[in-house]
Amino acid sequence: xxxxxxxxxxxxxxxxxxxxxxxxxxxxxxxxxxxxxx
Amino acid sequence: xxxxxxxxxxxxxxxxxxxxxxxxxxxxxxxxxxxxxxxxxxxxxxxxxxxxxxxxxxxxxxxxxxxxxxxxxxxxxxxxxxxxxxxxxxxxxxxxxxxxxxxxxxxxxxxxxxxxxxxxxxxxxxxxxxxxxxxxxxxxxxxxxxxxxxxxxxxxxxxxxxxxxxxxxxxx
Numbered sequence: 001x002x003x004x005x006x007x008x009x010x011x012x013x014x015x016x017x018x019x020x021x022x023x024x025x026x027x028x029x030x031x032x033x034x035x036x037x038x
Numbered sequence: 039x040x041x042x043x044x045x046x047x048x049x050x051x052x053x054x055x056x057x058x059x060x061x062x063x064x065x066x067x068x069x070x071x072x073x074x075x076x077x078x079x080x081x082x083x084x085x086x087x088x089x090x091x092x093x094x095x096x097x098x099x100x101x102x103x104x105x106x107x108x109x110x111x112x113x114x115x116x117x118x119x120x121x122x123x124x125x126x127x128x129x130x131x132x133x134x135x136x137x138x139x140x141x142x143x144x145x146x147x148x149x150x151x152x153x154x155x156x157x158x159x160x161x162x163x164x165x166x167x168x169x170x171x172x173x174x175x176x177x178x179x180x181x182x183x184x185x186x187x188x189x190x191x192x193x194x195x196x197x198x199x200x201x202x203x204x205x206x207x208x209x210x
Contacts, residue, residue, distance in 0.1 A: 003181075005181055005184040005185065005188065006184075008066055008067060008070070008071075008184075008187075011066070011184050011187050011188045012187075012188075012191065014188045015187070015188040015189070015190065015191025015192060016191060018188065018189070018191065018192050019191055019192040019195045022138055022192045022195075022196070023192075023195070023208070025138070026134050026135040026138055026196070026200075026209055027208075027209045027210075029129055029131070029134035030131065030132055030134055030135065030206075030209040030210065031209070031210065033130070033131035033132070033134075034210070
């Protein structure tokens with residue numbers, strides 16, 4: 001399988017996918033902390 | 039008027055960040071394809087000799103200055119009785135989004151200094167390297183640069199949304 005990082009557009013798409021994944025994680029952390037006073 | 043250095047840290051963080059990420063995008067969106075074509079035409083020498091050393095100078099030090107002012111900006115922030123730098127890197131509560139951005143920026147800085155720059159020094163002849171060592175240096179330098187380009191996308195997302203109250207709604 002070709003490495004997506006070999007293509008600049010594969011790299012960009014990878015960046016957007018990673019953004020979505022990390023946004024879910026950030027949202028989960030922020031939501032979990034609500035009410036805990038943090 | 040209350041004196042706070044927040045605006046100075048933010049201003050220099052953004053200026054240095056534009057220098058760093060601007061050159062990263064130049065390398066990946068413009069230069070990589072240009073060097074490929076120029077190499078095929080036997081004309082890549084001037085790029086390696088005149089452009090890359092200067093671009094890499096501002097690139098690697100831009101990364102350092104960006105990180106230092108970002109760290110100062112976070113350290114200057116006090117929220118929920120905790121230092122902002124510590125809270126961000128420990129991903130505590132509302133500081134988690136900017137903390138993820140800070141971690142991504144830190145990984146990118148380490149990539150610049152520990153992978154890209156040592157390998158580029160060999161490729162550009164700044165340090166002595168055999169043809170075999172140069173051949174070995176090319177792939178890691180390229181991939182680290184591409185990884186940083188990929189990481190810059192979420193990093194900028196969290197920088198843009200993680201530290202301002204008006205964007206916090208997307209995390210609730």
